[in-house]
Amino acid sequence: MPAVLLRVNGTTHELDLEPQVSLLDALREHLGLTGTKKGCDQGACGACTVLADGVRVNACLALAVQYEGREITTIEGVASPLQAAFVAHDGFQCGYCTSGQICSAIGMLAEHGDDVPSAVTEHLAAGGVELTDAEIRERMSGNLCRCGAYNGIVAAIKEVAGADAAARVPAEAAR
Amino acid sequence: MRSFAYVRPPDVAAAVRAVAAEPDAKFLGGGTNLVDLMREGIERPGTVVDVTGLPLQQIEELPGGGVRIGALVRNSSLAAHRLIRTRYPMLAQAILSGASAQLRNMATVGGNLLQRTRCLYFYDGAAACNKREPGAGCAARDGFHRGGAILGASGACVATHPSDMCVALAALDAVVEAESVRGVRRIPLAGFHRLPGDTPHIETELAADELITAVELPASPVAAHSRYRKVRDRASYAFALVSVAAALEVRHGAVTGVRLALGGVAAKPWRASKAEQALLGAPATEESFRHAAEIELAPAEGLPGNAFKIELARRTIVATLRQVLTQGGAA
Numbered sequence: 001m002p003a004v005l006l007r008v009n010g011t012t013h014e015l016d017l018e019p020q021v022s023l024l025d026a027l028r029e030h031l032g033l034t035g036t037k038k039g040c041d042q043g044a045c046g047a048c049t050v051l052a053d054g055v056r057v058n059a060c061l062a063l064a065v066q067y068e069g070r071e072i073t074t075i076e077g078v079a080s081p082l083q084a085a086f087v088a089h090d091g092f093q094c095g096y097c098t099s100g101q102i103c104s105a106i107g108m109l110a111e112h113g114d115d116v117p118s119a120v121t122e123h124l125a126a127g128g129v130e131l132t133d134a135e136i137r138e139r140m141s142g143n144l145c146r147c148g149a150y151n152g153i154v155a156a157i158k159e160v161a162g163a164d165a166a167a168r169v170p171a172e173a174a175r
Numbered sequence: 176m177r178s179f180a181y182v183r184p185p186d187v188a189a190a191v192r193a194v195a196a197e198p199d200a201k202f203l204g205g206g207t208n209l210v211d212l213m214r215e216g217i218e219r220p221g222t223v224v225d226v227t228g229l230p231l232q233q234i235e236e237l238p239g240g241g242v243r244i245g246a247l248v249r250n251s252s253l254a255a256h257r258l259i260r261t262r263y264p265m266l267a268q269a270i271l272s273g274a275s276a277q278l279r280n281m282a283t284v285g286g287n288l289l290q291r292t293r294c295l296y297f298y299d300g301a302a303a304c305n306k307r308e309p310g311a312g313c314a315a316r317d318g319f320h321r322g323g324a325i326l327g328a329s330g331a332c333v334a335t336h337p338s339d340m341c342v343a344l345a346a347l348d349a350v351v352e353a354e355s356v357r358g359v360r361r362i363p364l365a366g367f368h369r370l371p372g373d374t375p376h377i378e379t380e381l382a383a384d385e386l387i388t389a390v391e392l393p394a395s396p397v398a399a400h401s402r403y404r405k406v407r408d409r410a411s412y413a414f415a416l417v418s419v420a421a422a423l424e425v426r427h428g429a430v431t432g433v434r435l436a437l438g439g440v441a442a443k444p445w446r447a448s449k450a451e452q453a454l455l456g457a458p459a460t461e462e463s464f465r466h467a468a469e470i471e472l473a474p475a476e477g478l479p480g481n482a483f484k485i486e487l488a489r490r491t492i493v494a495t496l497r498q499v500l501t502q503g504g505a506a
Contacts, residue, residue, distance in 0.1 A: 002181075019181030019223065022210070042211050049277055058277045061210045065181055066203075066225055108276060116255040119271040119411065124260040125506040141411035142275020 004065050008033065009077030017064050024048045024059035027074060035075035035099045039144075046143035049100035049107070050074050056107025058142075075099035080106055081163060085156035093147035101143045105157050108139045109164060131161045176214050180222040187354055187388060190226050195356045195384040197222045202386055204247065204286030207278045212291060216300060217307060227283070231388055234258065240394030246285030246352075246387040250340065251276065253284060263392060264505035265401035265420045266343040269438075272405045273339035275412050285387035288341060288351065288367065289379065292334035292442070293414055295319055305331045306375040316478065322414060325475045325484050326441040332375030333478065335439055336368055337414050342438035343403055345446045346420040347392050353385040364390075368443030375442070397424040397432035400504040404495040405438070406487060415439035417488045419495040422504070425459040435467075435496075440475075440488055447471045450492065459500055461493065468492040 004017045008031060015030050024041075027033045027050070039047030041060045048059040051073040082102050085091070092098045115127050120138045129135060136154050145153065184190040194200045200222035203209055212218040231245035234256050242258050253259055254270035270279065296302040296314040303312035315323055315333050323333035341364070349364040368379050381387070392398075401422035407413040417439045424432030433454045435447040450467035457463040468489040475485045 018178055020176040020178055020213070041214070043207055043278055046275065046277060055280050056277045057281050058207075058275075061205075061207050061278075061281065063181075063203075063206060063210060063225075066206065066227060104277065107280075111251075111276065114255070116251065117260065117267065117271060119268065119405075121271075123506065124264050124267050138411055139276060142277045 002065075005068055006031075006064060006072065007070065008072045009074060010071075015064070019063060019065050021064050022060055023050070023062035023064045023067050023072070026064035027059060027072075033074050033076050036103075037096055037099060039097070039100075044144075045097070045100075046104060047097050047100040049104040049143065051103055051107055054107070054110055056104050073103070075103060078102060078106065081160050082106065082156060085160050086153070089152040089156040089159065090149060091152040091156040092145070092149050097143060097145045097147075101140070101145065101153055104140060104143045105153075105160075108136075108157075109161060112139070112161070113164075131158065133158070136161075177216065177219055179213075179220055181225065182222065183225045183228055185228075187229055187231070187386065190224055190229060191355050191384065191386050193222070193224045194386070198383075200224055202226050202285075204283035205249065205281035206286075207274070207282045208286065208290050215298060217291075217298065226285075226386065231285075237391065237394075242392045244284055244390045244392070246389055247283045249280055250274075250282045250284065250287060251279040253340075254279065261399065261506050263343070263347060263395070263398045263401065265346065265398065265403045265422060265434075266340070266392075268403035268505050269339040269343035269405075269418070269420060272403060272411075272418075284340070284390055287338055288344075288364075288387060288390070289381070290336070290338050291378070293322065293337045294334040297334060306334060306371075306378075309374070309376050320478050320480045322416065322439065323478060323481045324441045325477050325481060325488070326437075326445055326472075327370040327443070328441070328476070329371045329373065329375070331373055332371035332442065334371065334375065334442055336441070336443055338444065339403070339405060339415065339418060339438055341368070341444040342418055342436045343420045344390065344392075345444035346401075346422065346434040346436035347395060347398055348434075350391045350393075351381075351387055352389040352391065353381055354388045355382060355385040359388070360385075361391075364444070365446050371442050378442070395422070395434070397422045397434060399506060400424055400499055401434065402495055402499050402505045404491060404498070406491055417484055417491050419488075419491045421492070421495040421499055423459070423496055423499040425500065428458055430454045430457050430459050430463070435471075435492065437471075437488060437492070440484065447492070454496075461497060464493040464496040465489070
């Protein structure tokens, strides 16, 4: 089997992987990083969301071999005020979608910082779009929560986005 | 997933040689559709040629005001690009209304053009599908066909093309550039996808060994005044029931420029040329918009589960044109 060099959470791993192994299965089955969840395994739920060079992607539709040389970050490698904010705002019930939600939210805030618009952005040519509830919901629509904890998820992200804007003050409410 | 050989060619020439050399080889872009179809056993390539490392990642302004988009530009990068947001807002909106942010971050422009249908029976290996297995029949006709075609369908197939991006590209007179061992050729987007006829398994004009290398948008002043509107079963992260890409230019109350295309209604992004002809020179009124929509949709045919889309398309055309008229484009 060919050796694949995968860099995950700052560590490089040499794995013997067939090319059909997804990034998700490589993380969970080969590296024991089970924080990233398998929901639909077809790109329809977002539970498997991880960051590749800081960009959110669905690990279930990614072949591991395609991500050689990229910096993969999973929930195990995350230390973000979003985690405490999700707890403080009841941003989950069962928790199955949560690691995907948090990785996705990290990617989403970075996209917003890079002036990426969304489908609900009123004026595409204007920069500095405010992260309203509608913007957050649209930008996070790739992450389903079957418990329906969306209100808490939006509140948690909004708090951290606001704190980000006010110079990254950690979510004290969560302590 | 069935096993396959994986190759990562260093340049375009090597990539097209690799696919030409193996009859069951396929190009792999972002994987958001192909990997899914391979997992379902619907696509079964023996060799996968990963093109995502090739230098086709640029968005460049062309002399005269057009834009050249490398085939491996990610959908999210294209939608976020300044030139697209300001000159072709319908294209940015179309891309942003498709899939999810994660998928748009992965998906490439070339791959988006080559998406397969989302018809349930195409995905269900146990169901009859002429597209998957020519001659097998079409389970969708008498089955669940809410997402099915109302224009250009045939007895053999009622599938729709799922792309939002392509609807805007059709309205914008985009041109697809493709390369193979035989050379480079340019295919107008309007003629890139095929209607099903008796051969629904043949979906595009592209040969199996041709690699999409770029998409070019001609300069289009009217495109700056454009919008994309998508109607679907949930507000986000769902395929279109009906979508409309519309650009409109009005002087002294009359339509002096218009681009109109529909999504979710046919096996190809549907350029509404008849409606455009009816609108050019006509007064920019609700009545003209309705008349144009009716002309375009006159040949539409519905099945019991999707006939509502004819009226939905009519109303969405009128509503989108009205919005561009009263609020301007999305830029």
